[in-house]
Amino acid sequence: MSGENSKLGPDNLVWFKSSYSAGDGGECVEVAAVPAKVHVRDSKDTTRAALAVEPTAWAAFVEFAAR
DSSP, X not given: OOGGGOEEXXXXXXXXXXXXXXXXXXXXXXXXXXXXXXXXXXTTOTTSOOXXXXXXXXXXXXXXXXX
């Protein structure tokens, strides 16, 4: 994730779009992390509900996905 594309959402969370996201409308996610939860949402439809997971679950997912 890259902080260069961060933006404050209406929920007062700071959302970061993946640095792998291109401007061509491809599939991508945005993430907003707070101490107790990591929020994940569709970057193409930010009005839809976000998924909230425990930080340990997010870390395990990122580690798995990086393999």
